[in-house]
Amino acid sequence: MNVQKQQITLTVNGADHQIALEDTNTPLLWVLRDYLGIMGTKFGCGKAACGACTLHVDKEAVRSCTYPARLAEGKQITTIEGLGSREEPHPVQRAWMAEVVPQCGYCQPGFMMAAAALLEKVPEPTDADIDQNITNICRCGTYYRMRKAIHRAAAIGGTREEPLAETP
Amino acid sequence: MAEKTKGITRRKFVVRTLLGGTGLIIGTTYLLRNPLRRKFNAFIDTGDVPYIGETDEPALWFEVTPENGIILSSPKVEMGQGIFTGLAQIAAGELDVDVQQIRVIHAPTASGNVDDFGTGGSTTIRSLWPVLRSLSATLREMLKAEAARKLGLPVSELTTEAGRVWAGDRSLSYGEIVEGVQDWASPDTPPLREVGSYPFIGRPVPRNDLADKVFGAAIFGMDATLPDMLYGAVARPSHIGARLKSADTSRAASMAGVVRICREADFVGVVATSRMAAENAKNAIEVDWDADTGWQTRDIEEMIRVGNGTPYVIQKQGNAERAFETAPGEIIRAEFKTPIGAHAQLEPNGALAWVEEDQATVILSTQVPGYTQEQVARRLDLKKEQVNLIPTFLGGGFGRRLNTSHAVEAAVMSRAVGKPVKCYFNRQEEFQNDEFRPPSHMVVHAKLSDKGGISAFEFNTSSGAVMHSFGPLPGMMRNLVGSDFGAWRGGLIQYGLIPDFKSVSWFVELPFATATWRGLGLLTNTFAIESFLDELARKAGRDPVGFRLMHIRDDAAGERLKNVIRAAAEKAGYRDEVVGGTAMGLAASTDAGSPAAHVAEVSIRDGEIRVEKVTCAFDPGLVINPDLVRAQCEGNIIMGMSAALYEEMHVEDGELLPVIYGPYRMAQMKDGPREIEVVLLQGDDAPGAVGEPPMGPIAAAIANAVTRLTGKRPRQLPIRLS
Numbered sequence: 001m002n003v004q005k006q007q008i009t010l011t012v013n014g015a016d017h018q019i020a021l022e023d024t025n026t027p028l029l030w031v032l033r034d035y036l037g038i039m040g041t042k043f044g045c046g047k048a049a050c051g052a053c054t055l056h057v058d059k060e061a062v063r064s065c066t067y068p069a070r071l072a073e074g075k076q077i078t079t080i081e082g083l084g085s086r087e088e089p090h091p092v093q094r095a096w097m098a099e100v101v102p103q104c105g106y107c108q109p110g111f112m113m114a115a116a117a118l119l120e121k122v123p124e125p126t127d128a129d130i131d132q133n134i135t136n137i138c139r140c141g142t143y144y145r146m147r148k149a150i151h152r153a154a155a156i157g158g159t160r161e162e163p164l165a166e167t168p
Numbered sequence: 169m170a171e172k173t174k175g176i177t178r179r180k181f182v183v184r185t186l187l188g189g190t191g192l193i194i195g196t197t198y199l200l201r202n203p204l205r206r207k208f209n210a211f212i213d214t215g216d217v218p219y220i221g222e223t224d225e226p227a228l229w230f231e232v233t234p235e236n237g238i239i240l241s242s243p244k245v246e247m248g249q250g251i252f253t254g255l256a257q258i259a260a261g262e263l264d265v266d267v268q269q270i271r272v273i274h275a276p277t278a279s280g281n282v283d284d285f286g287t288g289g290s291t292t293i294r295s296l297w298p299v300l301r302s303l304s305a306t307l308r309e310m311l312k313a314e315a316a317r318k319l320g321l322p323v324s325e326l327t328t329e330a331g332r333v334w335a336g337d338r339s340l341s342y343g344e345i346v347e348g349v350q351d352w353a354s355p356d357t358p359p360l361r362e363v364g365s366y367p368f369i370g371r372p373v374p375r376n377d378l379a380d381k382v383f384g385a386a387i388f389g390m391d392a393t394l395p396d397m398l399y400g401a402v403a404r405p406s407h408i409g410a411r412l413k414s415a416d417t418s419r420a421a422s423m424a425g426v427v428r429i430c431r432e433a434d435f436v437g438v439v440a441t442s443r444m445a446a447e448n449a450k451n452a453i454e455v456d457w458d459a460d461t462g463w464q465t466r467d468i469e470e471m472i473r474v475g476n477g478t479p480y481v482i483q484k485q486g487n488a489e490r491a492f493e494t495a496p497g498e499i500i501r502a503e504f505k506t507p508i509g510a511h512a513q514l515e516p517n518g519a520l521a522w523v524e525e526d527q528a529t530v531i532l533s534t535q536v537p538g539y540t541q542e543q544v545a546r547r548l549d550l551k552k553e554q555v556n557l558i559p560t561f562l563g564g565g566f567g568r569r570l571n572t573s574h575a576v577e578a579a580v581m582s583r584a585v586g587k588p589v590k591c592y593f594n595r596q597e598e599f600q601n602d603e604f605r606p607p608s609h610m611v612v613h614a615k616l617s618d619k620g621g622i623s624a625f626e627f628n629t630s631s632g633a634v635m636h637s638f639g640p641l642p643g644m645m646r647n648l649v650g651s652d653f654g655a656w657r658g659g660l661i662q663y664g665l666i667p668d669f670k671s672v673s674w675f676v677e678l679p680f681a682t683a684t685w686r687g688l689g690l691l692t693n694t695f696a697i698e699s700f701l702d703e704l705a706r707k708a709g710r711d712p713v714g715f716r717l718m719h720i721r722d723d724a725a726g727e728r729l730k731n732v733i734r735a736a737a738e739k740a741g742y743r744d745e746v747v748g749g750t751a752m753g754l755a756a757s758t759d760a761g762s763p764a765a766h767v768a769e770v771s772i773r774d775g776e777i778r779v780e781k782v783t784c785a786f787d788p789g790l791v792i793n794p795d796l797v798r799a800q801c802e803g804n805i806i807m808g809m810s811a812a813l814y815e816e817m818h819v820e821d822g823e824l825l826p827v828i829y830g831p832y833r834m835a836q837m838k839d840g841p842r843e844i845e846v847v848l849l850q851g852d853d854a855p856g857a858v859g860e861p862p863m864g865p866i867a868a869a870i871a872n873a874v875t876r877l878t879g880k881r882p883r884q885l886p887i888r889l890s
């Protein structure tokens with residue numbers, strides 16, 4: 001097939017990538033996963049219904065399975081791989097480690113990205129804030145620990161250096 | 169053999185060195201004479217539930233690397249339940265290494281380390297406990313023997329500590345010991361150590377996959393890639409019983425990115441250069457399905473009725489028929505039903521396959537690597553050994569991946585194009601091609617004696633196939649046991665002091681696929697029995713805690729059950745009264761030997777039932793990792809409350825609906841209990857089942873609380889305020 005490919009440039013976790021897309025409607029999720037091999041962002045439903053694909057576009061939480069990649073041109077895309085590192089974890093990741101949140105782990109990147117975006121806007125969210133804003137789905141049922149982890153991340157605050165008593 | 173382990177009659181160690189002689193691999197095979205038959209005989213005799221997942225032939229392999237790492241290849245898969253961590257904790261106790269030094273990986277089938285049952289039934293830790301201890305101890309002795317040779321000292325003068333073999337203050341690391349060794353002696357298994365001396369047992373060691381899962385590095389089936397990989401998509405039906413009749417692929421074939429249309433007798437698919445292109449082209453295939461569009465939910469409900477199909481008496485004491493006829497008092501009767509349930513695991517099914525001439529590599533999330541390997545081999549006309557099945561982390565299992573026959577499709581398409589092909593379901597396909605939790609209908613009868621105890625009890629449960637549809641064993645299982653014990657799991661009467669009782673399972677074949685959903689029939693059967701117990705307690709004018717306790721035997725299993733009921737009631741401060749708009753409900757069950765009791769605290773807010781808090785007491789025997797056992801309790805409680813309050817598939821003109829999260833409502837953050845308290849008891853000195861038993865009582869506990877709150881007893885799931 002002879003198709004016109006469209007060139008786009010995306011900035012993912014601080015690095016620029018040029019991609020030639022056959023289909024200009026390709027969602028950001030598939031560009032990351034299938035063109036760039038960045039696999040931390042997961043597919044759950046493809047219909048913005050589960051949140052597994054949540055990442056940040058200019059610090060806003062976005063469900064990337066329904067977000068056309070071309071709309072992210074010129075913006076900062078952050079995935080779980082860019083949220084924090086093992087050496088310098090994001091407060092959300094520190095809290096997730098401390099509360100031992102993940103089970104199967106598949107939904108977790110989406111939840112952590114959604115939680116980080118919430119904390120960016122509401123540094124000390126109430127339970128009601130969490131209920132309203134974190135609408136992802138976890139089949140393993142880790143909500144109880146996630147809630148604790150979000151509160152813990154809020155307590156750690158934006159500082160990444162603050163030491164944290166490890167539990168359990 | 170130092171420790172006699174139940175069921176093990178012969179053992180063979182296989183020891184060989186890696187190519188190049190830089191490492192050490194050890195394996196073992198445990199063989200049983202007629203294991204299945206023996207198991208099922210025991211099972212039929214006692215009505216006990218030795219779940220088939222207690223695998224008879226586990227094999228575990230270690231590798232010691234020259235860098236002093238220990239790699240434990242697990243034939244069981246990690247799907248969130250935490251077994252990789254538990255296995256490392258067990259092995260470390262005999263190996264004298266830090267638990268962090270052991271890396272646990274999935275064994276590819278090419279390693280020969282295949283567990284033909286797979287992973288399920290809450291069996292991993294309890295079935296591997298004796299095996300892994302012996303293996304680890306033997307490995308330690310092998311390392312010591314080699315160290316003795318290297319140091320020129322007798323083995324008796326050597327000790328092990330902290331990953332090193334010591335002779336006074338001289339020492340060699342395990343990595344140094346294995347270096348260059350070509351031939352290994354195979355010593356007898358030494359006496360196993362006291363469990364109390366194992367440093368990591370009972371400790372809340374953080375899970376060993378934690379960091380990978382927090383930093384986005386864990387690889388699930390859907391994340392697997394191979395160089396030059398293409399993308400497949402297969403047209404899947406939306407209707408019950410649909411068979412592929414014909415397909416017009418002309419439009420799809422001309423679409424951008426399409427590499428090949430694959431038309432097989434049983435499926436039609438497309439291979440393309442990207443997932444998007446494959447999806448788009450698949451959607452453009454005009455498929456004519458031979459489907460039955462007549463089915464409605466109520467047709468299914470009418471099939472699943474106690475009285476339809478084949479009855480099997482699964483448990484019996486005394487003479488319930490006579491007691492119902494002759495004992496004084498009226499017969500109390502109740503009916504319960506539950507809907508079709510979806511697995512809805514977050515990672516959809518699919519596989520990446522690469523078929524070269526006479527060999528195939530398949531990477532996917534599966535609970536049955538050996539079975540999937542066999543299915544692919546059969547379809548490709550290869551020998552089993554020519555197919556290497558590489559399991560990954562599972563994005564949820566819950567029984568959905570005990571049949572991963574879709575791996576065949578990726579393999580067939582890969583062979584057609586000569587390149588690796590990754591082919592995955594989309595979410596709608598996942599919902600409509602699930603192997604569902606079957607709906608159930610349950611009828612319970614009882615009589616109360618004039619002393620206020622239960623004098624006669626009968627439980628009847630009707631449902632579709634659960635274990636009978638399990639690929640590796642169906643024919644054999646039907647012959648051996650007749651009834652489908654998956655369907656009646658949770659349907660045994662645990663109140664042994666009732667003089668006359670009977671439990672009956674009715675088997676009905678449904679027109680769509682039903683199979684294993686976490687705990688199998690446990691949630692639904694317990695919902696009926698434990699709701700009814702609550703009802704009887706109230707009729708008898710007794711409190712539901714005391715009423716339960718008075719019917720439970722004083723034997724070991726009975727004591728463990730009584731203890732979890734008491735512990736949950738006490739910890740929750742159980743009360744019958746509604747206080748501040750909140751009511752409590754209690755329920756208990758024993759599954760696969762592990763008793764669990766939950767107290768649910770329920771209120772009504774904004775017109776919805778809210779589970780505010782759950783207190784759980786659970787006795788899985790010896791606890792390897794209390795934090796991970798707690799996590800399993802929490803997960804079961806949330807998944808079970810989701811099924812109890814929200815989840816329901818229905819059938820409309822032959823179509824299975826809904827097809828997406830949201831309309832298929834599941835518990836979210838806002839719905840989950842704000843508090844979950846877990847009390848762990850250890851009523852046995854060996855580890856027992858963990859992954860499913862806490863699922864049992866949750867729906868009944870919620871229903872019993874709702875009854876107190878509203879005065880109306882829920883008779884079906886999902887529970888709704890009428």
Ligand code: FES
Pocket residue numbers: 042043044045046047048049050051052053054063064065066
């Ligand atoms: S995959 Fe994007 S919301 Fe489900």
Ligand code: FES
Pocket residue numbers: 102103104105106107108137138139140141142248514563564
């Ligand atoms: S941890 Fe498995 S789906 Fe959330």
